[in-house]
Amino acid sequence: xxxxxxxxxxxxxxxxxxxxxxxxxxxxxxxxxxxxxxxxxxxxxxxxxxxxxxxxxxxxxxxxxxxxxxxxxxxxxxxxxxxxxxxxxxxxxxxxxxxxxxxxxxxxxxxxxxxxxxxxxxxxxxxxxxxxxxxxxxxxxxxxxxxxxxxxxxxxxxxxxxxxxxxxxxxxxxxxxxxxxxxxxxxxxxxxxxxxxxxxxxxxxxxxxxxxxxxxxxxxxxxxxxxxxxxxxxxxxxxxxxxxxxxxxxxxxxxxxxxxxxxxxxxxxxxxxxxxxxxxxxxxxxxx
Amino acid sequence: xxxxxxxxxxxxxxxxxxxxxxxxxxxxxxxxxxxxxxxxxxxxxxxxxxxxxxxxxxxxxxxxxxxxxxxxxxxxxxxxxxxxxxxxxxxxxxxxxxxxxxxxxxxxxxxxxxxxxxxxxxxxxxxxxxxxxxxxxxxxxxxxxxxxxxxxxxxxxxxxxxxxxxxxxxxxxxxxxxxxxxxxxxxxxxxxxxxxxxxxxxxxxxxxxxxxxxxxxxxxxxxxxxxxxxxxxxxxxxxxxxxxxxxxxxxxxxxxxxxxxxxxxxxxxxxxxxxxxxxxxxxxxxxxxxxxxxxxxxxxxxxxxxxxxxxxxxxxxxxxxxxxxxxxxxxxxxxxxxxxxxxxxxxxxxxx
Numbered sequence: 187x188x189x190x191x192x193x194x195x196x197x198x199x200x201x202x203x204x205x206x207x208x209x210x211x212x213x214x215x216x217x218x219x220x221x222x223x224x225x226x227x228x229x230x231x232x233x234x235x236x237x238x239x240x241x242x243x244x245x246x247x248x249x250x251x252x253x254x255x256x257x258x259x260x261x262x263x264x265x266x267x268x269x270x271x272x273x274x275x276x277x278x279x280x281x282x283x284x285x286x287x288x289x290x291x292x293x294x295x296x297x298x299x300x301x302x303x304x305x306x307x308x309x310x311x312x313x314x315x316x317x318x319x320x321x322x323x324x325x326x327x328x329x330x331x332x333x334x335x336x337x338x339x340x341x342x343x344x345x346x347x348x349x350x351x352x353x354x355x356x357x358x359x360x361x362x363x364x365x366x367x368x369x370x371x372x373x374x375x376x377x378x379x380x381x382x383x384x385x386x387x388x389x390x391x392x393x394x395x396x397x398x399x400x401x402x403x404x405x406x407x408x409x410x411x412x413x414x415x416x417x418x419x420x421x422x423x424x425x426x427x428x429x430x431x432x433x434x435x436x437x438x439x440x441x442x443x444x445x446x447x448x449x450x451x452x453x454x455x456x457x458x459x460x461x462x463x464x465x466x467x468x469x470x471x472x473x474x
Numbered sequence: 475x476x477x478x479x480x481x482x483x484x485x486x487x488x489x490x491x492x493x494x495x496x497x498x499x500x501x502x503x504x505x506x507x508x509x510x511x512x513x514x515x516x517x518x519x520x521x522x523x524x525x526x527x528x529x530x531x532x533x534x535x536x537x538x539x540x541x542x543x544x545x546x547x548x549x550x551x552x553x554x555x556x557x558x559x560x561x562x563x564x565x566x567x568x569x570x571x572x573x574x575x576x577x578x579x580x581x582x583x584x585x586x587x588x589x590x591x592x593x594x595x596x597x598x599x600x601x602x603x604x605x606x607x608x609x610x611x612x613x614x615x616x617x618x619x620x621x622x623x624x625x626x627x628x629x630x631x632x633x634x635x636x637x638x639x640x641x642x643x644x645x646x647x648x649x650x651x652x653x654x655x656x657x658x659x660x661x662x663x664x665x666x667x668x669x670x671x672x673x674x675x676x677x678x679x680x681x682x683x684x685x686x687x688x689x690x691x692x693x694x695x696x697x698x699x700x701x702x703x704x705x706x707x708x709x710x711x712x713x714x715x716x717x718x719x720x721x722x723x724x725x726x727x728x729x730x731x732x733x734x735x736x737x738x739x740x741x742x743x744x745x746x747x748x749x750x751x752x753x754x755x756x757x758x759x760x761x762x763x764x765x766x767x768x769x770x771x772x773x774x775x776x777x778x779x780x781x782x783x784x785x786x787x788x789x790x791x792x793x794x795x796x797x798x799x800x801x802x803x804x805x806x807x808x809x810x811x812x813x814x815x816x817x818x819x820x821x822x823x824x825x826x
Contacts, residue, residue, distance in 0.1 A: 219604065221604050221607065221608055223607075223611070275793075276603065276604045277545065277604065277607075278789060278793055280604060280607055281740075281744060281785075281789045282786060282789055282790070284737060284740065284785075285782050285783075285785045285786035285789060286782075286786070288737060288741075288778055288779075288781065288782030288785065289778070289779050289782035289783060289786070291778065292776060292777075292778035292779040292782065293779060295775075296775070296776060296779075407615060407733045410615075411611075411612060411615040411616065411619075414608050414611060414612040414615075415612050415616075417608075418605075418608060418609060418612060422605075447623070448623050448624045448625055448626065448630075449620075449624065450623065451616050451619045451620045451623065452620060454616060455613070455616045455620075458609075458612060458616075459597055462597055462598075462600060462601070462609070463597075463600075466600040466601045467601070
């Protein structure tokens with residue numbers, strides 16, 4: 187029973203992390219039809235940058251801010267310098283992101299080496315909390331905070347998309363890019379903002395996720411896979427779908443890891459196959 | 475979703491197939507056959523044979539992408555499954571399971587790999603275009619993690635080593651010369667098969683589906699069946715290439731199907747060009763040469779940055795790879811035909 191509760195808690199923590207990474211991925215895809223396969227690299231780069239800044243300044247929060255802002259700037263540069271030139275050429279954009287992820291992974295290996303980095307949250311955020319008395323279940327406070335922050339960001343994204351002017355423009359762009367441009371909106375600016383936001387979320391997730399788990403080469407692939415599966419399951423372009431997909435995949439991964447250790451990935455795979463069989467566009471996706 | 479234009483469709487099948495053979499074809503064939511007689515073992519195996527079988531695996535991607543409009547990133551995974559299965563059912567020194575002779579293990583491995591390719595096809599053809607990349611990449615990475623964590627079948631992190639190569643006719647086919655000719659035979663057979671298939675009814679239908687799936691559906695063609703069959707054909711080609719891959723190395727491990735090799739196959743196919751079956755082989759030769767000799771120019775650890783930048787440059791400059799560059803150059807030289815039709819193909823992929 188205790189194991190089950192802890193496993194579910196771990197699953198939800200992982201789901202929170204997956205949601206943070208995948209929501210940026212799905213936003214960018216929904217608006218620009220840009221499958222950013224370098225999204226995992228942005229996660230890892232954000233984590234490294236955040237680690238270094240936290241190390242220099244001694245402030246974990248500055249590290250988080252640096253991870254977010256740094257990747258947002260990188261994302262905006264990528265959009266302005268590269269992707270703007272190949273608007274509407276899906277495959278070419280995707281190939282470019284693959285090329286970027288190869289180069290980024292290699293350069294990060296060159297700069298930060300193959301070591302595993304771990305860094306601690308501020309002391310008042312660490313340490314265990316007692317959740318239940320019978321059976322006694324204790325859980326790291328930091329992971330609860332991570333989970334709460336994912337909810338806050340999820341709600342924030344929802345508010346941004348549904349209650350603000352810029353969100354309205356993004357949603358309009360998801361539905362019909364041409365029409366949005368025709369109504370006098372500077373679509374390129376919206377694209378840049380969305381790309382920066384999506385990349386920033388990946389960087390943010392990198393720092394908070396890297397604090398909860400660890401930072402090492404190869405994590406980029408792991409979170410790329412997570413983002414891919416989460417948005418395939420949840421539906422491309424839907425933030426709600428990303429939340430549902432993240433919970434399904436996070437729980438499946440942790441429960442699989444505990445109850446059938448060598449077949450854990452199979453569950454992730456089966457969920458993806460089952461969703462594709464019944465709803466090829468994903469749970470919350472709109473039919474193409 | 476289609477991203478190649480109609481003008482790429484090959485000319486209707488010529489019954490007099492002899493007519494299509496030109497002097498340069500004979501020259502290339504003669505060079506390929508005579509090559510091992512003049513080259514050192516390193517050049518025969520590491521450069522020659524390796525380019526051939528990497529070209530074969532990339533050819534399976536070119537077939538799917540060029541004729542079917544489906545960019546599948548799981549071709550290396552299919553090849554790896556064939557390699558894994560020949561280790562599981564055949565003999566190996568690390569984790570013996572069945573220990574059957576190769577003439578039993580090889581057909582089983584190929585059948586399982588093709589079945590796996592068909593499964594990938596069934597999963598991925600319901601969505602199209604850019605989604606195919608995402609789904610096949612997700613499948614490829616999932617198989618990698620599965621192979622890494624599963625010890626019962628895949629022997630986990632270490633995989634299998636000590637795989638024997640095929641023997642027969644008094645030869646050990648892993649010796650440089652026999653291995654080269656075996657790879658050459660496989661490459662030639664796959665190349666000709668793809669050329670033939672592209673001009674067959676099936677191939678023409680597949681290209682029509684690539685260009686306009688909706689219309690073909692309306693005309694009464696079973697679009698998804700054609701796509702799944704294309705996955706099966708590509709799976710067969712990739713599986714044979716995968717067998718050569720593991721025979722050369724004598725081992726197969728999760729590293730064989732890690733995201734790096736998976737992307738390498740895409741890099742090879744894109745550098746060479748996805749328009750013609752010769753592209754993947756050109757890309758493979760270039761890739762293997764760079765992998766072996768870029769060390770002299772840059773530090774060996776930074777090879778990925780180097781190849782990644784080359785890949786980026788090719789994608790940014792010439793969407794159709796070196797074949798596209800060649801075509802652009804010859805077009806400009808002749809001052810006839812326009813380059814526009816080549817770049818157009820990359821803009822058409824927004825149509826659903």
